Amino acid sequence: MxxxxxxxxxxxxxxxxxxxxxxxxxxxxxxxxxxxxxxxxxxxxxxxxxxxxxxxxxxxxxxxxxxxxxxxxxxxxxxxxxxxAMKLGDRLDGHIVQGHVDQTGICKDIKEEDGSWRFTFEYDPSINNVTIEKGSITIDGTSLTVVDSGKNYFSVAIIPYTYKHTRFKDYQIGTEVNLEFDVIGKYVSRLMKIS
CATH class of the missing domain: 2.40.30.20 (Elongation Factor Tu (Ef-tu); domain 3)
Structure with a gap:
C-alpha cells in the first residue's frame, strides 16, 4: 500500500x-x-x-x-x-494507492500557468475507468487531484515542488504514463454495473 x-x-x-x-x-x-x-x-x-x-x-x-x-x-x-510502502500508523498524505496500474495514458497537453502547470492526459475509456473533478488519480505513482474531467481525458494542476521533484519535468506531449484510478471509484463503478 x-x-x-x-x-x-x-x-x-x-x-x-x-x-x-x-x-x-x-x-x-x-x-x-x-x-x-x-x-x-x-x-x-x-x-x-x-x-x-x-x-x-x-x-x-x-x-x-x-x-x-x-x-x-x-x-x-x-x-x-x-x-x-507506507508504514502502519503513518499519515496518509496522498490517497490510497495500491501500486497496481489500471492502464496507461498519453500526455496530450501541457500549459504553463502563472506559478503552476496544467497537464492533460487521454486514456482509453473502453476499460471503464473514470475520473471526477476533485477526485484522486495516480500518474506514474504521484497522487494528484483531478481538476478537469471528461469521458476519455482529465487534467491535473502541478505545483512547482511536484514539478521539480517528480517526472513531470520530463513529460512532453506524447509521453506515455502509468495510471492508477481511485480504488473507491473503481469499487463504486463495479457495484453500479452489478445492480
Missing part, C-alpha cells in the same frame, strides 16, 4: 532482458534502507527488490507488468519516481 507521495526521483542505470522479463537497475539515495523482497513503487508500479549492490538495486518486471504498464519504455538515464 502506498500514498502517492513520491520519496525520490531516482535514475535508471541498467536494463537487461531475461526471456520475457526486464531487469531494471536503479541508483537511489534510499537503496541503503532497502532489503531484498521489499515492495517499492516505480512510476506507480509495485515491483520487488531482487538485488542490492552499493547505492543501486534491481527489480524485475514480468511480461504481465510490461504488457499493462509503461515501465517497458524506460531507458538508461531516465528518471523514475520512487515510493516505499
Amino acid at each position: 502506498f500514498t502517492g507521495i513520491i520519496e525520490e526521483l531516482a535514475q535508471v542505470t541498467h536494463i537487461t532482458k531475461d526471456k520475457e522479463n526486464l531487469n531494471i537497475t536503479i541508483k537511489s539515495n534510499i537503496t541503503g534502507e532497502l532489503k531484498i523482497d521489499q515492495s517499492v513503487s516505480h512510476n506507480g508500479v509495485c515491483l520487488t527488490v531482487v538485488d542490492i549492490n552499493d547505492d543501486q538495486y534491481t527489480v524485475t518486471a514480468i511480461k504481465e507488468t510490461l504488457d499493462k504498464t509503461a515501465i517497458g519504455t524506460l531507458k538508461i538515464g531516465d528518471h523514475i519516481n520512487l515510493e516505499r
